[in-house]
Amino acid sequence: MYEYFNRVYFLILFLLFFVSDTAAMNRQQLKNSGKLLKKTCMPKHDVTEEQVGKIDQGNFLEEKNVMCYVACIYSVGGAVKNNKIVHEAMIKQVDMMFPAEMKDPVKAAMEKCKGVAKKYKDICEACFYTAKCLYETDPANFMFLVMGRKDWLFLMVVVVSVHGIHALTRQQLKKSSQVFKKKCMAKIDVTEDMIGDIDKGKFIEDKNVMCYIACVYQMAQVIKNNKLSYEATMKQVDLMYPAEMKDAVKKSIENCKDVSKKYKDLCEASYWTAKCIYEDDPKNFVFA
Structure with missing residues (x-):
């Protein structure tokens, strides 16, 4: 359950960045x-x-359920791994999400408090006293409820807090996927000419292009155990697609759900599934 909400939360954060055209959120x-x-x-x-x-x-409040609530926030946000607080994950989130004027003081507080958790075997106590240390070190810049880890999933109930809407528009959906595109282009040796028009039906049968598509699906967390997950893909559509697109997109996913079974190679499976979804309904196809 923590892993699910961690992924949902994280993509919400990244979508917020791209929908609001900012590099970091304000306080x-x-x-x-x-x-x-x-x-x-x-x-x-x-x-x-x-x-x-x-x-x-x-x-x-030094009460056990309050302590475990704090631990839950850190766990859902991805700051806890193997029942321990991960200092590096917290620092990365500050770098990615915090306003420029808050980054240095918040990271300084984290550095000062990073040893607190080692004093406690109980994760609830470790998280509680770490959070308390962070507040006491720098009350002016203390923010609770904003931790997370890199790499995300599912998607949105939608720009809930900042924009007060319940689904992304098609343009926002496309825009939000640019973080996947940027990371996957850097990871896989492809050019804009090779992958820039995939959402217009330009599927070049090239291994790197195939693996680029697989990378995008992996970053969107629709790949489980090295296989495309039909259920995860459907959940994404339900959570973030505009109402007018949902039924059509889900129908295409349904029509193409068995394509990947024809391929042992994940890159090929991802490529031909994406191509099938496009060909089934070009009008409603969206890709990074």
Whole structure:
């Protein structure tokens, strides 16, 4: 469950970047983006708004369920790995998401507090006292509910906090995928000429192009155990596609769900599945 919400949360963060045309969120957007985590962790740990609603103002109640709520936020956000806080993951998120004026002081606080967790065997206590240390080190720049890790999944209930809408438009959908495109072009030796018009039906039968498509699917987290996941793909459509596109896109995915079974190679399976989806319904096909 943590892994699922971690992925949802992270893509929300990245979509927020691209929909709002900014390289980093402002303080209010950071706060808003954490509400999904809060709604996930409050019922799980039976805490009230009175108990956890003012953590970012320094109200740290030393109660076990509050401590585990803090641990839940860090776990869902991806700052906890193998039952330990990962300092490096927290630093990376500051670099990627925080406003320029907050980055240095927040990272300085993290550096100062990185040894706190080692004093506690219990992950709830480790997370609670780490968060408390961060607040006490720099109250002015302390932000709770905004941790995460790199690489994402599913998608959006949608630019929920910043834009107050419930699905991306087609243009926002396309724009949000550019982070995948940028990373996969750097990873796979392809040019814009080779992959720039995939969403217009230009599928060059080249191994690198095939592996580029597989890379995009992997980054979107629709590949599980080295295979395309029909269920994960459907969930993405439900979570982020505009209402007028959902049924059509899901129908194409349904029509093409068995294509990948013909190929042992993941690059080929991804390529021919994407091509099938395009050919089934060019009008509603969107790709990075």
